[in-house]
Amino acid sequence: MKAIALTDNPPKRLFSTAFKDKCVHAVFFINGMLVVLLLGGIFLLLIQTSIPAFQEVSIVEFLTSTNWNPTSYVKASYGIIPMLVSTFMVTVGALAIAIPIGIGAAAYLSDVASPRVREILKPTIEMLAAVPSVVIGFLGIVFVGPLIAKFFNIYNGLNAINGSVLLAVMALPTIISISEDALSSVPYSYDQASLALGATKWQTVIRVKIPAALSGIIAACMLGMGRAIGETMTVLMATGCAPAMPEGFPFEAFLGSVRTLTSSIAIELGEVAYNTTHYYALFALGLVLFVITFVINLISDIILHNFEKVHR
Amino acid sequence: MKARQWQQLIGFGTLKICVAFVLLALIIIAWDIYSKGHSVITWEFLTAAPRNGMTEGGIYPAIVGTFYVTVLTAIISIPLGMGCAIYLNEYAKDTALTRIIRMAIRNLSGVPSIVYGLFGVVVFVQILAFDTSILSAGMTLGMMTLPWVITSSEEALKTVPQAYRDASLALGATKWQTIWTNVLPYAVPGMLTGTILGLARAAGETAPILFTGAAFFLPFVPKSLSDQFMALPYHLYIMSTQHHAIAKVRPLAYGTALVLIGLVFIINLVAFVIRYQLRKTKLE
DSSP states (O other), rough: HHHHHHHHOOOSSSSOOHHHHHHHHHHHHHHHHHHHHHHHHHHHHHHHHHTTTTHHOOOOHHHSSHHHHTTTTTTOOOOOHHHHHHHHEEEEEEHHHHHHHHHHHHHHIIIIIIIHHHHHHHHHHHHHHHHHHHHHHHHIIIIIHHHHHHHHHHHHOOSSHHHHHHHHHHHHHHHHHHHHHHTTSOHHHHHHHHHHTOOOOIIIIIIIHHHHHHHHHHHHHHHHHHHHHHHOHHHHHSSBOOSSSOOTTTTTHSSOBBOOOHHHHHHHOOOOOOOTTTHHHHHHHHHHHHHHHHHHHHHOOOOHHHHHHHTT | OOEEEEEEEEHHHHHHHHHHHHHHHHHHHHHHHHHHHHTOOOOHHHHHHHHHTEEEEHHHHHHHHHHHHHHHHHHHHHHHHHHHIIIIIOOOOOOOOHHHHHHHHHTTTSSSHHHHHHHHOOOOIIIIIIOOHHHHHHHHHHHHHHHHHHHHHHHHTTTTTTHHHHHHTTTOOOOOOOOOOIIHHHHHHHHHHHHHHHHHHHHHHHGTTTTTTTTTTOOSSOOSSSSSBHHHHHHHHIIIHHHHHHHHHHHHHHHHHHHHHHHHHHHHHHHHHHHHHHHHHHHH
């Protein structure tokens, strides 16, 4: 009888448990939406802060001029091309080094290494991703730079090749870990079928596993590319950063100093007054950078998503 | 041996060389900095402020500055990041909106760090008028760390067996009671491990703090949230590129690099050990 009496007159509470539960749900929902707001906020803010720049600089000049000289006494010019070319150069250079090595290392980890070796190698390679970019840039100055200067017999080793080598090191962990995931998610029946037909393990890796995991590997390379394009401190420290159009492709250009989108922002934002045309133009560079990396990430995201769907 | 066996031998050899290249990069980084930096590290280097136009003395203000800004980053990114992970793993159904949130997280982690710096300059330095300060820099780094915290927290939540939730719900507990008593206690160690790794990365970042609060030189440690601060990565950048006597301060730069990389490596090692232990207890 007592128990029934209790349920008839529950202790009075300000809010019912169910109501509280709904509130908690709502709070978490808002929290979840926050990341969408943040991404949208970054994008809108870059657009909004870039727009004033185009009241003084024509969009056509911005996108086609090969001259970036906002502090000229005669006529300030805002051309993004030299920086786009520089960014493109160091990124291509980095990928040329990082893609073959990265895929090779990923194939070794997923198909050749014993579980024990893999267990040790994977965290070791992740360690490489943890090295701060400013430390890698520092090594570009004190280690890679002098090496390049000696090898090519030039005075200064701070150039596009240096940047490419360093960015390759930074892109490698991304490329390796995602490619390795892709290779490991290829069903074991593929291996078995290939081996049963008399193929060697090597032939299986090259002709069966890598083609089967190709879209995942491509996505991995694109993510590595996004990382290389967006990297600031290493290129800022190691590429010399002369604000001129790279000339004399390919050798002279790669042995010359380049200045990427990221390093231009990093160099000049510290020197401009807030809310000047130059300041707005730097945000326009940021917007271009954001759009490029966003598109690359989005495409690799879609590729990876489809890849996972196929192999689930 | 047959031709195809030779082929396999050479092929696997090539793959091993690829791995060797990656390890070589790591060894060069660690060895070069250790061999040239360890003689600089003395008690004085770690506990004194820079002197004589930063050509002598230590890096104490930079260590403290990095510590403060990282704590602030943690205060901002941990609650928001873990909350978002809880929403995604415990509450969200597979709707279009959920997919958009997930896409946003993956894209946020690909946004270049310098773009977060631009965001911080406008939002925290100017609109919210925090000026260039620890507060602005910490919030900027907090935003940047958010996607990392969310991803690693969600991984940890996924490892909690569904049966734990079902049992609690079947006994009449509400969703939140279930999460609080039966999911979080098992997930928190894993969540924190991933978060610590994210914070270590944030502590080593330079681009986002370049314009939001890091100072070239301050002889003292910051006293309030609105002070500027010295930071280890920014100090290394200054010492290796912007200083007026670069050759003279090179040893100090090596010392700074060693402290920075040492911190990051130690944090990573600790996180790996914790993770290993966690996995072992799970298996048992």
